[in-house]
Amino acid sequence: MADKDQLIIESGEAAQPFKYAVGMPGSKFFAETRDNKRLMGEKCPKCGRVYVPPRGICGKCYVKMDEWVEVGPLGVIGTFTILRFAFIDPETGHQKPVPYGYGFIKLDGADTLYQHYINIEDESKIKIGARVEPVWAENRKGTTRDIEYFRVID
Amino acid sequence: MDRAAIIGVGMTKIEANKSRETFADMAWEAVNKALDDAGMTIADIDNVVTTSSDFWDGRTISCMAVGDASGAADKNISCIEGDGTYGAFYGYMRALSGSYKTTLVTGHSKGSQGVSSLLTNAAFDPIYERGLGMDMISACAMQANAYMNKTGVTPEQAALVSVKNHGNALKNPVAQLPMKISVGDVMKSEMIADPLRKLDCSPISDGCCAVVIAHEAVAEKFKKRPIWVRGLAFRTDAFFFGDRDLARSNALAAAAQDAYKMAGITDPKKEIDLIELYDAFTYQELLWLEEMGFAEYGKATELLAQGQFDIDGALPVNASGGLMAGHPVIAAGLYRIAEIVLQLRGEAGAHQVKKAKTGLAHGVNGLCGQSHCVWILDQER
Ligand SMILES: [Zn+2]
Numbered sequence: 001m002a003d004k005d006q007l008i009i010e011s012g013e014a015a016q017p018f019k020y021a022v023g024m025p026g027s028k029f030f031a032e033t034r035d036n037k038r039l040m041g042e043k044c045p046k047c048g049r050v051y052v053p054p055r056g057i058c059g060k061c062y063v064k065m066d067e068w069v070e071v072g073p074l075g076v077i078g079t080f081t082i083l084r085f086a087f088i089d090p091e092t093g094h095q096k097p098v099p100y101g102y103g104f105i106k107l108d109g110a111d112t113l114y115q116h117y118i119n120i121e122d123e124s125k126i127k128i129g130a131r132v133e134p135v136w137a138e139n140r141k142g143t144t145r146d147i148e149y150f151r152v153i154d
Numbered sequence: 155m156d157r158a159a160i161i162g163v164g165m166t167k168i169e170a171n172k173s174r175e176t177f178a179d180m181a182w183e184a185v186n187k188a189l190d191d192a193g194m195t196i197a198d199i200d201n202v203v204t205t206s207s208d209f210w211d212g213r214t215i216s217c218m219a220v221g222d223a224s225g226a227a228d229k230n231i232s233c234i235e236g237d238g239t240y241g242a243f244y245g246y247m248r249a250l251s252g253s254y255k256t257t258l259v260t261g262h263s264k265g266s267q268g269v270s271s272l273l274t275n276a277a278f279d280p281i282y283e284r285g286l287g288m289d290m291i292s293a294c295a296m297q298a299n300a301y302m303n304k305t306g307v308t309p310e311q312a313a314l315v316s317v318k319n320h321g322n323a324l325k326n327p328v329a330q331l332p333m334k335i336s337v338g339d340v341m342k343s344e345m346i347a348d349p350l351r352k353l354d355c356s357p358i359s360d361g362c363c364a365v366v367i368a369h370e371a372v373a374e375k376f377k378k379r380p381i382w383v384r385g386l387a388f389r390t391d392a393f394f395f396g397d398r399d400l401a402r403s404n405a406l407a408a409a410a411q412d413a414y415k416m417a418g419i420t421d422p423k424k425e426i427d428l429i430e431l432y433d434a435f436t437y438q439e440l441l442w443l444e445e446m447g448f449a450e451y452g453k454a455t456e457l458l459a460q461g462q463f464d465i466d467g468a469l470p471v472n473a474s475g476g477l478m479a480g481h482p483v484i485a486a487g488l489y490r491i492a493e494i495v496l497q498l499r500g501e502a503g504a505h506q507v508k509k510a511k512t513g514l515a516h517g518v519n520g521l522c523g524q525s526h527c528v529w530i531l532d533q534e535r
Contacts (some may be wrong), residue, residue, distance in 0.1 A: 020280045020281060022281050023281075026281055026282075051397070052396070053279075053281075053282045053394070053396075055394075059392060059393075059397075060392075078300070078396075078400075079296045079297070079299045079300035079303070079400055079401075080296060080299060080348075081292055081295035081296045081298075081299060081347040081348050081349075081350075082347065082348045083292055083346075083347045084344070084345040084346060084347060084348070085291075085344065085345075085346045085347065087271040087287065087289060087292075088269065088271060088272055089287050090272060090275050090284060090285065090287055091285050091287070096287060102286070102288060102292055102296065102347075103296070104296060104395065104396055104400070112394065112396040112397045113395070113396035113397075114396055115282065115283055115286060115288065115395070115396060116286065117286065128299065128300070128303045143285070144281075144282055144283075144285055144286060145285070
């Protein structure tokens with residue numbers, strides 16, 4: 001049987017560009033992380049739930065939210081995983097060094113969980129309910145990476 | 155209310171890489187199998203619903219690209235993005251609308267042609283979540299940890315799902331991964347994302363499934379005994395994982411209750427004979443069974459260990475091998491429906507269960523079970 005080669009069609013430098021609107025709530029959220037190292041949530045005027053990340057609308061009550069409250073910066077691990085298998089990092093296109101930790105963080109004062117990296121230097125401390133703090137980036141640009149990761153402080 | 159039934163099913167073999175076949179080739183095979191099964195020709199089909207995902211197919215309006223191979227030329231064709239159970243839900247509504255008598259529903263995907271982690275990463279919020287690299291496996295690992303933390307279920311206990319389903323697949327000719335394995339084998343397999351090991355995860359798969367849904371006016375005019383839709387519902391949870399209770403699935407509990415109500419079922423444990431559900435990961439089979447009322451929360455593992463969910467058990471679950479034995483995204487839920495249809499007809503072959511009058515098929519759309527679709531199918535109207 002003949003060797004099979006794949007037909008490869010490349011597009012050179014061209015990519016498929018796409019621009020996502022961050023939205024006004026997202027803009028405020030990231031301005032606060034960048035300028036003030038503060039985490040802000042939006043509070044529903046009807047049910048009182050505090051949402052992080054902010055998204056402008058409480059889906060359950062189907063009402064607009066416009067009240068801001070500061071949350072965290074401390075919180076607890078809501079759930080987590082430790083990645084052992086190298087996947088391609090969508091931010092770099094390269095495999096991310098493993099292992100690394102992901103978690104959903106219940107920030108103090110918030111009713112939802114906020115997704116981020118968890119530092120796993122001491123894996124034995126990574127447990128649901130463990131108390132964590134954010135480690136802020138030196139150079140903050142107004143993205144989720146204004147926080148480098150959360151770390152256990154117990 | 156008018157009634158509708160499934161009168162034909164066709165499945166390609168599920169494989170890791172159908173390198174010789176295009177999407178249209180797979181659709182051609184599944185559609186012709188479904189037509190043969192029903193004793194129909196394409197002229198007997200009056201409209202078509204295709205189910206696919208543009209990201210997985212690597213093209214826009216992916217559903218239209220398989221129209222010709224699905225027999226949709228000159229017909230009314232409509233497209234659903236999501237799991238095949240949702241495409242079939244739409245096909246069922248078309249049957250009930252009074253405007254259509256015979257609806258062909260297909261679902262296809264080829265996991266082999268893309269990079270699963272990047273494709274599922276693209277399902278996350280682009281501003282807050284995607285850049286962190288979360289994908290289906292890491293998200294479900296977090297759900298697994300939340301579930302295990304709340305219930306005390308252990309990875310060893312969940313591993314038995316993998317043992318059972320891969321073992322069942324030995325009897326199913328369309329399954330991709332038939333394997334005789336032990337709990338020890340699962341626990342020794344590579345750790346992907348705590349607590350999920352390689353054998354806790356469903357594989358990447360290629361496949362296409364087709365079903366024919368008929369209005370009651372014509373359901374008995376073709377070759378096969380119609381399998382009637384008695385109950386059907388879906389419910390959806392919040393998009394952001396952080397808004398949900400990941401240790402539970404409220405959407406599934408609600409969808410199941412809606413479907414039971416429509417079917418007039420008051421005691422699902424007694425009235426449902428077998429289940430095909432969306433076990434993308436081992437813990438999910440347990441959690442989904444519990445939310446649908448087949449075990450108390452955190453206790454499905456006990457019934458599993460007793461053998462109750464085995465092919466010859468009191469309530470066979472995934473006698474086909476389920477998603478553990480083949481997970482063509484999008485098509486997977488439609489395969490569940492087709493499997494229940496074969497079982498209720500007594501045509502499932504080596505994995506036929508003994509008592510099969512009423513069956514439940516379950517599909518999932520969205521990561522970690524954001525939305526669930528529950529079908530109650532029956533031999534009797
Ligand atoms: Zn509200």
